[in-house]
Structures are given as C-alpha cells and as structure tokens.
Amino acid sequence: MGTGYSIKIVGLPAGIDSKALEHSIIKLLVNINSVMSTYQQDSELSRFNRNHSTQWVAVSSALATVVTEAQKISQLSQGAFDVTVGSLVNLWGFGPVHLTSEIPSLHQIEQAKEQVNFNLLKIRSLPPALKKERGDLYVDLSAIAKGYGVDQVATLLESQGINNYLVDIGGEERLKGYGPKGTAWRVAIEQPLAGERKVAHILDLTVGAVATSGDYRNYFDQNGKRYSHIINPSTGWPITHNLASVTVFSATAMEADGLATAILVLGPEQGFQLAEREQIAALLLIKTPAGFREEVTTHFMSNFLLGKSAE
Ligand code: AMP
Ligand code: MG
Secondary structure: OOOOEEEEEOOOOOOOOHHHHHHHHHHHHHHHHHHHOOOOOOOHHHHHHHOOOOOEEEOOHHHHHHHHHHHHHHHHOOOOOOHHHHHHHHHOOOOOOOOOOOOOOHHHHHHHHHOOOHHHEEEEOOOOEEEEOOOOOOOOOOOOHHHHHHHHHHHHHHHOOOOOEEEEEOOEEEEEOEOOOOOEEEEEEEOOOOOOOOEEEEEEEOEEEEEEEEOOOOEEEEOOEEEEOOEEOOOOEEOOOOEEEEEEEEOOHHHHHHHHHHHHHHOHHHHHHHHHHOOOEEEEEEEEOOEEEEEEOHHHHHHOOOOOEOO
16 A cells, blocks of 8 residues: 554453464455555456456455445545546556656646546446446545555454554554553644644544545645645646645544545535535644644534644
8 A cells, every 4th residue: 555554452352462463464454455456566456457348347345345435435525536536646647657747738637537437437246346337447546445454454453352452554543442551542633744744633532533635745846836646536637725634533444534535635615515514523724824724524523622732
C-alpha cells in the first residue's frame, strides 16, 4: 500500500504468542496487498485492470467487498468518489508509475476522463465477480483499501480475544478499549501542513475508526500552484478548492477512509452538506488567509469532545 503500519495491543491474552500473531498479521497484509494493490503488477486488481474483457470476471470476495463499499460511496457522492478514476490518477503522475510532475495536456485529460465512470463497473456477489462495461476502465482502490486492511487486522485481533488495540495503516486507524495507561486511546488529528507535523486536535476514543484525507502530503507544485493526488472525476483535474483535510469517524475504517476522500473531493460546501445529510461525524479543516478554519458536523459534535487545540 506504499505506506507503513503500526499495531498496538494492551494486555495480550494468555496463550497468545506475540511472534506468531505478528506473523499472521503480516501474512494477512501481504495477502490484501496481493489482491488490491495497483503497485504490484501481479496483484488480482492489476490483472483485472490489464484484462480489457467486458465479460464477468470471477474475483476474490475481498475485492468484491471493497468495490461494493466504494460503489456505495460513489452513489452517495454522485461520482465525486470514483474508483475508476485510476487512469486520471496515473496521468497526473500519482499512480504506481511516476511518469510526471507536470500538468498533462488538455487532450490527454479529456481522453483519460472518458475512461472514468463508476456506473460502468458492475458487481455480482454470489459468486463474487466484476464486469467492466468499458474494457479500458482502470480501478484504483487507494482511497479505501487501507481502511479495509485496518478492519481486517482488527477482526483478526478480536478473533484472538484481544480487546485493547489500536491499528494504524498509513494514518487510517481503528481502535478498541484502552491504551497503555489504562485510559482511552489518544488519537491526534494533524494540521494539514506540508513538510511538518503539527497536532490540531487530540481525541480520546474507546471504539471505532478514524481516517483522514488531505491535499498536503502527496502533490506537486507548478507555477506556484499545488496539484494534489485527489482528482475531481468530473473535471479531470486535481481539486482546487480550499478544503485541506477531512477527518471522518465511523464504525469501520473502510467506510471512514472512503468517506473522508469523498468529502475532500466534494469540497468545503458540498462535502459538508453530504456529511450533514448522511449523519457522518466529520471534521473539516479549511484554508483561509488567516490559517485554518474548522467545521464539524452535528453528528461529530454530539459524539466527540474536541480535545486540546495546538493554537
Ligand atoms: P486517500 O488518501 O484515502 O484520500 O486516497 C487518495 C488516493 O485515492 C489517491 O492517491 C488516488 O490514488 C485515489 N483517488 C484520487 N481521487 C479519487 C477520487 N475522486 N475517487 C476515488 N479515489 C481517488
Ligand atoms: Mg480515503
């Protein structure tokens, strides 16, 4: 997934060998990568992307599960979130092969845009299968697969009777119970600053998942403008609004991951509206000339207390 992970466990149940557990976690993550990574040429998803057939293709249930959740979020966001955005992601140089840090030509953008449409990707669940209604669709699950991985690790831990844990893959987290000091887990929300790490808020949590999407880690600059890895499928261009980061709390990390990206694509107004309408607990950090302005949804307000602010 092109990122790191960390897993913290408090109070390993008797009879659980930490080395053996670590081994099964690594096996699980390697396996997820071999299904849905676009960075691995031989992953199931890469093979599906290279296969230009418009017939049903049998897939693993893991792939079908993630695509099903992705399509749900595409419907909710009216296509702002769209995992068929891959050809645009690649064109802009944010895919597995880093081709460019320059703005593509308008012609190239129009061409790649043609290949983007989540409605042309069909799912069948029994048995799991996917079908492209356009052979050159390119599916990129980077906006949601990390969250899926986090949930799978959490499920594995719970199956071993582990009830105090925090799982983090590249900043997407899921946690339960209490931390090493016997109190709630402390989750920091970063200020959306490029090149430095500063805490905006700390939240005390005992259950659930949290994911953040931002424009401040993966981007390139040209002529004083920032071009980020979050692409608006309807324009074919990276987002240009002033919403810098979105943090979503949810029961599962997969949902939080997907929704955070969806809200970020939609921007400060429409993204906030979606979050309110769908009763999503979200915190939006919006760039202003005077620093970041925060907006939190009603569902966030009624469920979480904002901890210490760095300012
Ligand atoms: P995240 O960090 O979870 O917000 O995911 C960002 C990644 O999702 C990007 O690096 C792209 O690979 C992919 N992506 C970019 N734009 C979109 C979009 N509109 N819908 C779905 N995935 C996207
Ligand atoms: Mg995401």
